[in-house]
Amino acid sequence: MLVEDKIYRLIKLLLYAAKEENTKVTPTKLxxxxxxxxxxxGVQLGLDFKxxxxxxxxxxxxxxxxxxxxxxxxxxxxxxxxxDPLSGAIIGYKKNYVLNSDFKPEEEEKEIESFFKEWxxxxxxxxxxxxxxxxxxxxxxxxxxxxxxxxLQK
Numbered sequence: 001m002l003v004e005d006k007i008y009r010l011i012k013l014l015l016y017a018a019k020e021e022n023t024k025v026t027p028t029k030l031x032x033x034x035x036x037x038x039x040x041x042g043v044q045l046g047l048d049f050k051x052x053x054x055x056x057x058x059x060x061x062x063x064x065x066x067x068x069x070x071x072x073x074x075x076x077x078x079x080x081x082x083x084d085p086l087s088g089a090i091i092g093y094k095k096n097y098v099l100n101s102d103f104k105p106e107e108e109e110k111e112i113e114s115f116f117k118e119w120x121x122x123x124x125x126x127x128x129x130x131x132x133x134x135x136x137x138x139x140x141x142x143x144x145x146x147x148x149x150x151x152l153q154k
Contacts, residue, residue: 008067026096028128029119035131050138055131073099073101
């Protein structure tokens, strides 16, 4: 299987696991769980994670999820408005990715499915705290570095 096909399949597997666990996958959760898949499970996907505004980020991974959205295999659920604290204007929406295609895991994917279920059950804050503690070098440019540090020190 080509690496590209494997990445598409793994994104769908993560969204399938989220559906099974009745939980949500935000863009941040998607990025961090795939980062952990590479770092802790040793699954080499060549996603080239870099330090970014909210910790490790892969532009390549974002391109893959965008293609799945464009093809209709993944939907975006927009939920809460994000308000600019200065102007009061709506500057965006918190969103979740939802699998919109028939997908069934293969037997050889059970181990990764279990890994995904373990992480997708956790809150975004739990995941961020874990990633920050273990991979703090990926938060060099983070806009939320101080708030994550504050939570860790409590």
